[in-house]
Amino acid sequence: MDIEARLxxxxxxxxxxxxxxxxxxxxEFFARLDLxxxxxxxxxxxxxxxxxxxxxxAEQLEELLESMRVDIRPRARSILRSKDLFTLTEPxxxxxxxxxxSVMGLRRxxxxxxxxxxxxxxxxxxxxERAEELKWDCVPAETVAYVAKVMKEQLVxxxxxxxxxxxxxxxxxxxxxxxxxNDVIGLDADLARPHDEWPPASLFLFSERK
Numbered sequence: 367m368d369i370e371a372r373l374x375x376x377x378x379x380x381x382x383x384x385x386x387x388x389x390x391x392x393x394e395f396f397a398r399l400d401l402x403x404x405x406x407x408x409x410x411x412x413x414x415x416x417x418x419x420x421x422x423x424a425e426q427l428e429e430l431l432e433s434m435r436v437d438i439r440p441r442a443r444s445i446l447r448s449k450d451l452f453t454l455t456e457p458x459x460x461x462x463x464x465x466x467x468s469v470m471g472l473r474r475x476x477x478x479x480x481x482x483x484x485x486x487x488x489x490x491x492x493x494x495e496r497a498e499e500l501k502w503d504c505v506p507a508e509t510v511a512y513v514a515k516v517m518k519e520q521l522v523x524x525x526x527x528x529x530x531x532x533x534x535x536x537x538x539x540x541x542x543x544x545x546x547x548n549d550v551i552g553l554d555a556d557l558a559r560p561h562d563e564w565p566p567a568s569l570f571l572f573s574e575r576k
Contacts, residue, residue, distance in 0.1 A: 405501040405574045410469035414462035414571060417512045420454030427453065427511040431553060436514050441555040442542060444534045445507065451532060453508045460509070461574040463502055464525065468566040470496050487563035490531075493570065497528060502572035504530050510542040510553065513571065517544065517551050528572040531558040 407413075422430065428446045431438055438446070445451060467473075472488035488496075494504070507529045524545030531539035540555035556562075 405463070406499075407463065408465065408469055408471065408500070411463055411465035414464045414513075415516050416459055416461050417509070417516070418457050418459045419506060419509055419512050420457045422453060422508070422511075424451050424453055424508075427508055430511050431514060434514055434551065436544075437547075437550055437552040439552065439554040441534065441540060442553040445532045445540055445542065445555050448532050448534065451507050454506065460505065462505065462509075462513075463572050463574060464569060465572075466566065467493065467564060467568050467570065470500065470570070472496055473566050487565055489560065490558045490562050490564070491560040493564065494528075497570075497572050500572075501575045502528070503575050504528055505571060505573045507532060507542065509571070510544055514544060514551055514553070517546055525569040525571055526556065526564075528570045 424446060428438070428443070431446075467488050470493075472492060474488075475486040497504070505528055507527065509529070510527050513525070513527070524543060527542040527544070529541050531541045533539050534555075539558045541558045543554050543556050545552055545554075
């Protein structure tokens with residue numbers, strides 16, 4: 367009696383058992399794969415209200431900000447008018463994550479770099495590398511206009527947009543920072559060169575990876 371006949375005699379439904387095992391192994395594999403792809407949410411990180419972006423030109427975004435009486439600083443306006451600021455043609459819903467750099471696991475280094483220079487703060491490169499480790503994505507630059515709508519409800523004093531930096535007319539990479547100053551929403555832009563340092567308390571906004 368061959369092996370298949372013996373299995374059939376001992377386990378009449380052996381083929382179904384084998385198929386069930388295959389199915390369970392496949393489900394376990396894809397569950398593990400989904401887990402590996404899922405964004406990590408460290409303790410202290412918060413989900414920002416979901417927003418829908420897209421469907422507006424850069425000019426319309428600037429008009430939207432002005433209609434909300436947002437104080438647009440010169441460096442921020444230079445980004446809004448940059449040829450490198452791209453906007454989505456169709457509306458798209460994105461899920462945002464708000465976290466400080468310390469919550470992301472980025473803190474000031476213990477050892478000073480030099481007796482006359484204090485400990486190093488996290489750099490721009492380190493911030494985006496850490497976001498990648500957490501499986502967080504950069505958000506489109508245009509997100510800042512839609513974030514302005516919910517700033518006051520969120521009681522956020524200042525937050526930087528985790529976007530791909532845009533180079534201004536002086537060749538300097540910048541990213542948007544938006545905050546509330548004296549009850550007025552102000553939109554500015556900070557230097558985001560690879561070596562530029564950021565205080566660990568800085569808040570950043572990224573999006574959940576799908």
